[in-house]
Amino acid sequence: MPAESRAHQRRRRRTHLLLAGAAGLATAGALAAALPATATAEESSAKHGSGYFNRYQDVQLLSFNDLHGNLEPPAGSSGRVTELQPDGTTKTIDAGGVEYLATHLRQAREGNKYSITAAGGDMVGASPLISGLFHDEPTIEALNKLDLDVTSVGNHEFDEGAKELARLQNGGCHPTAGCYVKDEEFEGADFPYLAANVLDEKTGKPILKPYWVWKKKDVKVGFIGVTLEDTPGVVSADGVKGLKFKDEVETINKYAKVLQRQGVKSIVALIHEGGLPASGSYNYNCDSPGAGDGVSGPIVDIAKNITPQVDALVTGHTHAAYVCTIPDPAGKPRMVTSAASFGRLYTDTTLTYDRFTGDIARTSVKSANHVVTRTVAKAPDMTELIGKWNTLAAPIGNRAIGYISADISNTGTESPIGDLIADAQLAHGKELDPETDLALMNPGGVRAPLTYAAKGSEGDGVVTYAEGFTVQPFSNTVNLQDFTGAQLIQVLKEQVSGTNAASPKILQPSSGLTYTLDLTKSGADRVVTDSIKLNGGAIDPTATYRVATNSFLAGGGDGFPTLGQGTNDLVGSDDLTALEKYLTANSSATNPIAPPAANRITVVSQ
Structure with a gap:
């Protein structure tokens, strides 16, 4: 099938999924508590038409954050992760590169009929030349091929201003550089960028969708996407001109109520703000010795104040790796994850959806970070994409x-x-x-x-x-x-x-x-x-x-x-x-x- 028709097919598929607007979750670590093992047949199944359906449905959430246009494997320490060994020692592993990330995500989805892929912002910006030279169009093309479903904005999505971010979402050739490939107009992102707390100063409304709902059959999961309130402090004045950035907690709580009123009770917040883990190893036990003790920084207070209606938090910005549980305002543990940066890790989270309540059975949430190793086969479509853009960049880059x-x-x-x-x-x-x-x-x-x-x-x-x-x-x-x-x-x-x-x-x-x-x-x-x-x-x-x-x-x-x-x-x-x-x-x-x-x-x- 030609690439153009594949893109339109993806757009049609995602149009059916778009109920409002949202962004995805990335998580790591483990919170495990079994569902009730003594449930009766009546409790675990319910009559539906002429047959029965399972009360609980596992939904796979694959997530990552802070890719920053790193299509090729990052160099040096930026392309390694530290892994904690059973004997307490550590080792480093070469990681990252979208050719490998694509393979890992595609393998992770195998056998999971209910699978969502989400991201926590900073997909673009501060990018290597293969992407940055072309105003990050190559990265958006790669994310489309990765079948990314949704992402929040991050501060770097505003490096070139709100108009350029809108172009990345909606498509069209660059206003000054034009089209980079002859007779080929940039089509934009197949996935929604969520910007719930980024308002146009004149209208007071979000500049992009504030939330989005993923739906398959009778399962619905809502996503709310925000960036850090202090984005103006870390982005040039021109990049945030005419914009207002609202408090993360206030915004998420507001749109959680909106989703609840629409009958969406399973909610994930995509937050481009993060924490500082107690360990540099991606697989350390963040919850030892106590809930939240393994991570500090802004995300802790944010997590403690976000309404219990939100079931999990996918975070970013600090380029750190953690999978932690932090108590919500009701004192109930809630998963908070981050998958480092540059595509070196991805998080695989299992959200158990309760069809009776429409909510996530939060005691059954499981999550872990996984290394994007370079020992798997490269995804041929990503190799082709990298080759195309490297050919265009070579006269300058070499x-x-x-x-x-x-x-x-x-x-x-x-x-x-x-x-x-x-x-x-x-x-x-x-x-x-x-x-x-x-x-x-x-x-x-x-x-x-x-x-x-x-x-x-x-x-x-x-x-x-x-x-x-x-x-x-x-x-x-x-x-x-x-x-x-x-x-x-x-x-x-x-x-x-x-x-x-x-x-x-x-x-x-x-x-x-x-x-x-x-x-x-x-x-x-x-x-x-x-x-x-x-x-x-x-x-x-x-x-x-x-x-x-x-x-x-x-x-x-x-x-x-x-x-x-x-x-x-x-x-x-x-x-x-x-x-x-x-x-x-x-x-x-x-x-x-x-x-x-x-x-x-x-x-x-x-």
Whole structure:
């Protein structure tokens, strides 16, 4: 059957399923309590027409989150998961890649007539070049082929604004780039994006469907999709212009009542907000020693306040792996899951649907995270899709922009790749204005490491444009601003205070800026003021310093309001151009650049 007719067939099939709007669940771990074993025939079956039907129906919920356009297997640590072994040791497993994800999901669905596939947001945005270069159309095509049923929006769905998100949902060629394949218009997503708590400021209504109902025969499961309320704090101002983001709990509780009034009593919330697990292993027991003890962070309070009418929560955003039970407001355990990121895991959850009540028998919910191993056969349709887009990207992506002597990792409070980018932005700043003193880079803007090992035929140590794009995909500009020394000190303290108090965001410093981060203290005091030095000298609170940042930080993003107060603005090239110029100027095949030592921040821990 031609691809076009297959797509229309999928659309017709999903149209029959769309009753309102919703998004799916991803879960991991295990909550097991058997259904009553002593039920009588009358209790477990009911007369229906001329025959009988089972009271309980298992519904499979497959879910994942934070794919970020990673169609090809992610490189380095971004492409591995940690697995806890029976003897208490751990091992790492290579994971991810949609060719393998498709195979795993298709195998998981075998024998499950009632199966839903849902996602928890950030399917696109901050994507590698194979997707990001084409405004993430390749990822939407891949998700269609994966038979994704529903997803919530995430903050990265707003990187290019609400109009571009609407295009990804509804189709049509890009307004400036046009159509990428001759005589082939982008058809958009076959699945609904849910955005219950994202309102148009003018109309006060959700910009996309707030919920969606999956239905098969007499089984109905509703999905409500939200992103984190603080999306404006982690997305550029242009991306959220004209939008209002409402409280997650308030919104979910509101639409749970709407679904209940429509007779939909089995409800899953897709929430692009998450938690921080107690273990880095995807398969640890989150509920030991007690319910909720294995995870912390924003999702805990959210879960504790969402109405008991919601039966399970699929979460994301923190790129963590967990399957936990957290008590609902009635004190009843409820499953909360997250499947890490980049397609390395998927969650398989069994929701037992009670036909008598129309609700989920929550004591029977079972869930576990599974690794998307690379030992299974690749899905041929995904291989074909990747090949098509790689062919289009090759003339740009294969160009060498630098050389490295070893992996430049993206791990640690201060990462080598973060320092490299800060140095590149300082160098670019000095080209624009020789008086530039330092550069600061937000850790969330660094999306991947640079790996030394050869990929394809590029040769060991070669950094291609595609790899650079994967590290910095946002197309932020490098901006120069003036700050007083007092403001600069305040910026460093905002890393661990204010909105960043609970989850610090440690800025990556350029060469010459050093200070001590004392984790035995609390709040802003964790940044030791007397230790802050620039090129060996103390910061003068009354002096003026010229600081390079990306445009996102220059607007006060990521919880750094003081960075939005700079003066004497000067806008330079985009951040990837700055990185490319730095690598080209400071490395060659015979003299590759070495990983920075990542010793600019001295960390004192307990």
